[in-house]
Amino acid sequence: MNTRNDYLQMLEQELRDVPEPLRRDWIADYAEHFRMAYENGQPEADTCRELGDPRVIARELRMNYQFEQAKRDGSFVRLVRAMLIGTSLGLFNLIFVLAPFLVVSVLLIAMWVVDLAFFAGALYAAWLGAFGDPNVGAGRQFNGITGFSAAFILIGLGIIILVVGHKATKSFVRGTARYLQVNRKLLRDGVQS
Amino acid sequence: MNIQFKKGALDLCVLALTAREDRYGYELAVRISGKFDIAVGSVYPILNRLTQEGYFTTYLQESPGGPPRKYYRLSPEGRRRLFEMAEEWRTFTRAVNEWIEEGDLR
Numbered sequence: 391m392n393t394r395n396d397y398l399q400m401l402e403q404e405l406r407d408v409p410e411p412l413r414r415d416w417i418a419d420y421a422e423h424f425r426m427a428y429e430n431g432q433p434e435a436d437t438c439r440e441l442g443d444p445r446v447i448a449r450e451l452r453m454n455y456q457f458e459q460a461k462r463d464g465s466f467v468r469l470v471r472a473m474l475i476g477t478s479l480g481l482f483n484l485i486f487v488l489a490p491f492l493v494v495s496v497l498l499i500a501m502w503v504v505d506l507a508f509f510a511g512a513l514y515a516a517w518l519g520a521f522g523d524p525n526v527g528a529g530r531q532f533n534g535i536t537g538f539s540a541a542f543i544l545i546g547l548g549i550i551i552l553v554v555g556h557k558a559t560k561s562f563v564r565g566t567a568r569y570l571q572v573n574r575k576l577l578r579d580g581v582q583s
Numbered sequence: 584m585n586i587q588f589k590k591g592a593l594d595l596c597v598l599a600l601t602a603r604e605d606r607y608g609y610e611l612a613v614r615i616s617g618k619f620d621i622a623v624g625s626v627y628p629i630l631n632r633l634t635q636e637g638y639f640t641t642y643l644q645e646s647p648g649g650p651p652r653k654y655y656r657l658s659p660e661g662r663r664r665l666f667e668m669a670e671e672w673r674t675f676t677r678a679v680n681e682w683i684e685e686g687d688l689r
Contacts, residue, residue, distance in 0.1 A: 419608055419627045422653060426609040429649065442622030450625065454632045571632075576590050576621060 392435040394424045397444055404448030408455060416451055449475050460567040464560030469567055481574040494562055501555045508548035516541035593619055595672055597629060598638060598657060598665040607652040630655060638664055 391397055398421060405413045420441065427437040441447070456472035459465065473491070476482050519537020532540060597615060600606060612626040633639050638661030643651040657665065 416627070416631060419630075419653065420624070422650075423609055423612065423623070423627075425650065426652075440616070440622065441624035444624070447622075447624045447628065450628045451631065454628055454635070458632070458635045574590075576593070 391438050391444065393438070394421075394434050397424075397438050397441065401444040401448055404445055405451065408452060412455065446479065449479055453479070453481075454571075457567045457571050461564050464563045466559060466563050469563045472567065473570070476570065476574060482570065483573075483575075487570065487573075491566065498555070498559050498562065501551065501558070505548055505551040505555055508544050508551060512541040512544035512548060515544060591668070592672070593621075593629065594633065595665070595668045597626075597633060598661055598668065601639070601655055601657045602662070602665060605654045605656040607654050609652070611655065633661070637661070 391400065398417060401417055401420060402413075405416065408416070423441065424434065424437055428434070453472050453475040456468045456475065460468040460472060473482070473487075477484065477488075482488070515532055515537045517537075518532035519534055519541065522533055593615070596618070597611060600611060600614065608627060608630060611630060612623050615621070615626045615629075616623040630639065634641060634655070638658055639655045640658050642654050642656065644654050646652045
């Protein structure tokens with residue numbers, strides 16, 4: 391990577407997933423840097439070297455972007471994307487970050503599964519209410535109105551869990567994004583350190 | 584207390600450099616990378632992040648005899664953050680300095 395054009399092309403290539411106004415802005419920063427360095431009489435090859443590996447820089451830019459988006463919309467997917475990029479750059483302490491992250495993620499996923507079970511249960515209870523409980527004897531308790539009541543209660547609980555789970559997931563994503571931005575390692579000389 | 588002072592100091596220094604006057608990216612990149620031993624190209628992601636966090640606003644201004652340059656201006660929010668970080672930094676260095684004094688290092 392010895393010329394300005396190669397450098398900017400590589401950067402552009404690596405940032406192709408980033409939406410347009412942002413990508414243009416970011417690449418313009420580096421184009422401007424080359425221009426100023428040139429005005430100061432610095433050879434292009436030197437500028438390329440001091441800027442550092444464009445692939446690493448692109449990953450850093452993409453990671454910051456995903457973290458900012460995750461903080462904004464609380465999106466779990468964006469957080470995971472940012473974490474994958476950061477991990478590939480060796481910026482996180484995997485034992486201290488990944489283990490607690492997985493534990494909380496599993497808890498949150500369990501909560502969503504339980505919530506799904508509540509809604510499925512509500513459907514089942516309503517079905518029993520409408521078409522009669524096939525269980526014999528003491529089990530025939532969800533016939534008619536009882537089944538519908540049970541369905542309503544389950545739906546109510548399901549909605550409560552939905553709201554709580556939604557809030558919990560978002561604050562977890564925001565908190566983790568904030569924590570990781572503060573507690574990441576520094577990129578040194580454009581390479582991992 | 585934040586023990587990762589180098590990285591903590593990085594954001595602080597970038598904000599502090601722009602406290603008195605707006606600066607353009609090249610100037611910040613070269614000065615920061617020189618002091619902190621990081622690649623020049625890694626400074627721009629920091630500027631971008633601080634901008635996305637709302638601490639900077641940016642604008643283009645004509646330079647004497649050249650194309651326009653992108654300037655970074657500290658936002659009121661950025662200024663608040665700068666004061667906050669500077670205070671944390673002073674508390675931290677004061678504590679460290681006291682220990683060093685006590686250790687009577689020569």
